[in-house]
Amino acid sequence: MEATLEKLIRKYKYSGIDEFYNETFYNNCAKQLIEKDLGFTTAYHVLKKFNEVNFVNYELLNYIDQQIIQNHTLLSTMHLNQVMNLVAAFSTADYKS
Numbered sequence: 670m671e672a673t674l675e676k677l678i679r680k681y682k683y684s685g686i687d688e689f690y691n692e693t694f695y696n697n698c699a700k701q702l703i704e705k706d707l708g709f710t711t712a713y714h715v716l717k718k719f720n721e722v723n724f725v726n727y728e729l730l731n732y733i734d735q736q737i738i739q740n741h742t743l744l745s746t747m748h749l750n751q752v753m754n755l756v757a758a759f760s761t762a763d764y765k766s
Contacts, residue, residue: 675718695719699729709736709743713751716758725762734764 673694699719702712712733719726733755737743744752758764 692724695724696726699726699732703728703732709733709740712736713755717754720754720758720761723761725758727762727764730759730762730764 698715702715712729716729716733719729747755
């Protein structure tokens, strides 16, 4: 799933053609991740890919929010650039918990 997502994002970013932007696929990636409860790390990596094309999935943001609430140490173990990616995603979505 992540490899296909990465390929789609690269095509979209470097071609400038909207046909590679597949909102249904992106939403299904987030849905599968949440349904299978793949955890914070996988969710973060998918979110980072979504950030590259300014794609917002509120269910994924809610999932990540809940992961952080359940385990506060997640943020303290992240690098600054990782925290900034989270902030960017939540800001782009104008997210309110």
